[in-house]
Amino acid sequence: MTRxxxxxxxxxxxxxxxxxxxxxxxxxxxxxxxxxxxxxxxVIEHTDAPGEKIRISGGGRCNFTNRHTSPKNFLSxxxxxxxxxxxxxxxxxxxALVDRHGIAWHEKALGQLFCDGSATQIVAMLTGEMARxxxxxxxxxxxxxxxxxxxxxxxxxxxxxxxxQSVVVATGGKSIPKMGATGFGYDIAEQFGLRxxxxxxxxxxxxxxxxxxxxxKPLSGISVDAAVSCGKTRxxxxxxxxxxxxxxxxxxxISSYWRAGEAITIDMLPGTDVFEAxxxxxxxxxxxxxxxxxxxxxxKRLAQMICExxxxxxxxxxxxxxxxxxxxxxxxxxxxxxxxKPVGSEGYRTAEVTLGGVDTRDLDQKTMQARAVPGLYFIGxxxxxxxxxxxxxxxxxxxxxWVAGQAV
Numbered sequence: 499m500t501r502x503x504x505x506x507x508x509x510x511x512x513x514x515x516x517x518x519x520x521x522x523x524x525x526x527x528x529x530x531x532x533x534x535x536x537x538x539x540x541v542i543e544h545t546d547a548p549g550e551k552i553r554i555s556g557g558g559r560c561n562f563t564n565r566h567t568s569p570k571n572f573l574s575x576x577x578x579x580x581x582x583x584x585x586x587x588x589x590x591x592x593x594a595l596v597d598r599h600g601i602a603w604h605e606k607a608l609g610q611l612f613c614d615g616s617a618t619q620i621v622a623m624l625t626g627e628m629a630r631x632x633x634x635x636x637x638x639x640x641x642x643x644x645x646x647x648x649x650x651x652x653x654x655x656x657x658x659x660x661x662x663q664s665v666v667v668a669t670g671g672k673s674i675p676k677m678g679a680t681g682f683g684y685d686i687a688e689q690f691g692l693r694x695x696x697x698x699x700x701x702x703x704x705x706x707x708x709x710x711x712x713x714x715k716p717l718s719g720i721s722v723d724a725a726v727s728c729g730k731t732r733x734x735x736x737x738x739x740x741x742x743x744x745x746x747x748x749x750x751x752i753s754s755y756w757r758a759g760e761a762i763t764i765d766m767l768p769g770t771d772v773f774e775a776x777x778x779x780x781x782x783x784x785x786x787x788x789x790x791x792x793x794x795x796x797x798k799r800l801a802q803m804i805c806e807x808x809x810x811x812x813x814x815x816x817x818x819x820x821x822x823x824x825x826x827x828x829x830x831x832x833x834x835x836x837x838x839k840p841v842g843s844e845g846y847r848t849a850e851v852t853l854g855g856v857d858t859r860d861l862d863q864k865t866m867q868a869r870a871v872p873g874l875y876f877i878g879x880x881x882x883x884x885x886x887x888x889x890x891x892x893x894x895x896x897x898x899x900w901v902a903g904q905a906v
Contacts, residue, residue, distance in 0.1 A: 531903025533631025671852025
């Protein structure tokens, strides 16, 4: 372990090379890399523990990266910005770090990698690496003010001001405020003249208006595999009916592309033409109720509700033999192309990420440094780069943190 004595400048102020604001995924990896280069590093975290979003991620097992990470898995006003960082520190690089620490992991669907044990193993790995690199960590410490000086910055904390050459803003976004998330990073950007794009909740459940919600309430807790589309974007994963609307991976994914006032289209039996399936069932045994036949394809409550909405409830006595092609086609449309207009989302309270952030036009993609403010860097979620669900946002944190760590 490397230990560095606290240095003081001529004014008696504590002096350090690099201050990283935020002990999340991006901030800790940046601190590790800067420390390994011989820089004195201080990481300041306003909550009481580092890596809190890591700790709760992936159901407590941390979906720490995705094997298939590429620039196409990210949203940004500049789709090219993330390319440099992602290519210089890849998912393979982070997997190698995890392996060196003997952390067992497994791969789930779509390339998602999770710890076999607890997400706290990833936090311990990062804090251990920071300690070995000589980086200091101060938790429960807020940053009150940042001022630019002739040779760097002065960062004011309750314990007093600290002078440094570089400041790295790794404060994350607004998602999950109960974990300490704030918009502080955007305030810093605006203080120094950087632009901030519109921010909104991403990877978040969508909500319905009252009447629709009341009709769908009996479906709460039902999950189906679905293909959900918004415009030209489509995700095929699980979807969950909730007491507020819709959730599940497919909905969280599409939420990043959905805007208020738009409809989404949901295929609740992707790969199955429900109209043709019901026609075939009619030819085989027309005495069965339409709802019974549909229940062989979908969860019973969902099938019954769709049939009721289309006038083919079991209570009406409508059998397949009595059902016209027109009726079966309407039912098929309701299953294969359900168009619904959410009224909103559950907001930052449950959002996994924040869309938007520090405008990439004002950052150097190779170093994450502010173009007009030498020594000021922005990394991770605070930047206008947002990944899909499935470990992509962690990989952006690792990659952007790594490249900044090579430059500060």
